Amino acid sequence: MRVVAITACPTGIAHTYMAAEKLSRAGADHGHRVRVETHGAIGVEDELTAEEIEAADAVVIAADQDVDTARFAGKRLIKVSVAAAIKDPAGLIEQALAAPPPDGPAPGGPEPKTPSQKAKERSFVYRNLMNGVSYMIPFVVVGGLLIAVSLAVAGNTTPDGLKIPEGSFWFKVNEVGVASFQFMVPILAGYIAYAIADRPGLAPGVIGGYVAATGTFYDSEAGTGFIGGIIAGFAAGFTARWIKSWRVPDMLKPIMPILVIPILSTLVVAALFIWVIGQPIGGLMEDLTGVLRDMRGSKLVLGAVLGAMIAFDMGGPVNKVAFLFGAGLIVQGEYTIMGACAVAICVPPLGLGLATLIRRDRFTGEEQEAGKAALAMGLVGITEGAIPFAAADPLRVIPANMAGGIVGGAIAATAGVLDHVPHGGPVVAVLGAIGGVPMFLVAALAGIAVTAATVLVLKRPVPQAVRQAEAV
Template sequence: MRFVAVTSCPTGIAHTYMAAEKLSRAAQARGHEIKVETQGSIGVENRLTEEDIRLADGVIIAAGKGVDKERFRGKRLIEVSVAEGIKMAEGIIERLEKGEAPVFTGSLEGREEASETAVVKGKGMPVYQNLMNGVSYMIPFVVIGGLLIALSLAIGGKPTSKGLVIPEGSMWNTVLSVGVASFTFMVPILSGFIAYSIADRPGLAPGMVGGYVAANGAFYGSSAGTGFIGGIVAGFIAGYVVRYIKGIRVPKIIQPVMPILVIPVVSSLVVSSVFIFGIGKPIAGIMEGLTSWLNGMQDSSRVALAMVLGGMIAFDMGGPVNKVAFLFGSAMIGEGHPEIMGPIAVAICVPPLGLGVATMLARSRYSKEEVEAGKAAFAMGLVGITEGAIPFAAKDPVRVIPSIMVGSMCGAVVAMLSGVTDHVPHGGPIVAVLQAVDNVPMFFAAVAVGVAVTAVMVNFLKSR
């Protein structure tokens, strides 16, 4: 049989390509041909042609964000999360072999609930996928802003009684301004692509306009904007307003101007009005309260926050729980709290590094394949790819997942208490090399603590 597939994860880095590899291996092992299109952070690779799709006996979509399915109309289609594409590849291929996949009709009713966590029947894309679609497009702007701000402070900053100050008129002051400009796009981009995921292209402009209004408190008489929380709300409001308007039947004479005039103008006014006259101030108040809490955290609350974030990052290694913690840390960079991303940056790399070290310390407790996987995991940990731990967790979740969670929690606590900050939404030693981290020695100390705890704990559990 011939199959085609599309894989895509929210950040477009590890899960996208791991799912592609697993599906390819599973299909080929059962004697089938498969072509997998990856929609990663660098764009679409191995793009499916019309001929590929026409000849295909089945289609697989393993994605953590919205994927356009219209080109697959009339084909048997299975849609699962990207994590399920990694863990359940053989089962997915088997379902296509047996003809168990429904034919995609292009309607909402034609979407199958491929698993308990995948697609909600008759209700469109899940909230999580819409949210992660916005996050995936937001991240580059946070990276640019955070890295340029960090570099300008590290290289061009002059120590004063008020801390590092960049002299006015200097080149590094200009670099700082460019970084700040990148941050201003963060919330509108988040909102726009959430709306795009819900309502397709007509949702993009209203979502971005709504996100801009949400981020600027001047529109609704607040000293602060609504931050990333308001951006998320604006994106969902815009998306569903646009989708509702698209569903209204209008005379044929009006249809040509609907997408270019009526839909964007009406939906932008609706979203903006909701924030200006309704929810703008309350959400801004929530953000101000969150900021005040973060600024006033005592050691006990900082430890608790670090433990929660560290545990979430390690729990599903790039899955939904991990991404919620990652989104919080990323958004807090733009809100002026890089000390939240610091512990997350440590927690991100602890699972793969810890398991890599564990296989080095106790080779006899691991198979040859696991030892090789340990080397790959260690390399992935150096560049902050938590997914390197997935092969170990999939094979032995009872021992591995608690070990990496405890290790990540310990590392995150050390980072939080020692004031480690991270100005970009990423983790691992690579962020220290890029000078995105403050207090580099303690960053590495925190990583070392987390790695040691994970390696010792998992090897101890495997010896029982």
């Protein structure tokens, strides 16, 4: 029998090609001709021809992201996860061949349930979210490492923070890194929307993500961070997909995907952030700042709250409120508040990076690589190094980050750790801007340990089939 297949994992690296190899081998072992098209990180490879699809007896879609199946109309087809194709490729081929044709039930009885139907290994939300995260990771890694290296090599402590001499080579390297970071949230949002609505959703998602990350659109000192980017991506994707479903005259159909859908979807998402989600951010920042001022009488409580805020959204509005509160007090000669912030800033990336080293079975190969980058970013006070983990698994990672931030911030504030510049991480201590370095290190190590331990308790092991594929 002739079988065609498509494999695609969220990051398009190991699992995509492992599933393709497993399907090809299983087909050959059972006397079937199997042709696999891979949707990897470098794009579509071994693309199926129209003739091959026409001659196929069945189709297997092994993908953890959305794949357009319109070209397989009229064929027996099953959809499963990549892990399922790695675990039981021969079984999937037989299921595809036994699946009912689109116009009727299989001769032998009702359609068999696929592994993905039985286990629901990947939810719709997760698949689309991971599509955005996989495209975002290179921007985080490139930007974060360029900033980390430039600050570590050429950074100097100044009253305005850790600075690199303007006009120097490392200043330009730092600027390139900052530019890469600015693409992070728009890319996350854009490819979430792309996964939901295909190409018509890409532009609204990217633009919506930019609006979400840029507070000047709604008179805020900070944007809505990566959380806002996730919201923008789903809003753009669902809006674009809804508009795609409209019945329009034939004369309008050619311009729908390139003009009507992108423009309308962009306006909807931008309006959502500018007038509904974004505007309350400014007021919330002022209210939170007032709450923090009222807490100044209790160093323990204030340090814990600041640590939680810093670790919550890692560069988003809540993080910015805590950071600006501490930075603003430096000019008044109050360095303790920034000391607590300096500890909490490095806890999420270092805690998660440490966790990837302690229990590799809790993280995929791609996450382990992101963990190495997070360690480098954490050393120079770049909290955003933890964002890929938080974006992919917010309900487990964010609480773990906050737990570590609370512990680290509380210890630092109680011990009187001082930070004379508006920056954080061990690099500030190395450069002499920290007062009370021993307790700074104690507070940071305690917070890092709590984050690492908490995330390892909360996260479930990566499926056995996936670990076996990565081992190979």
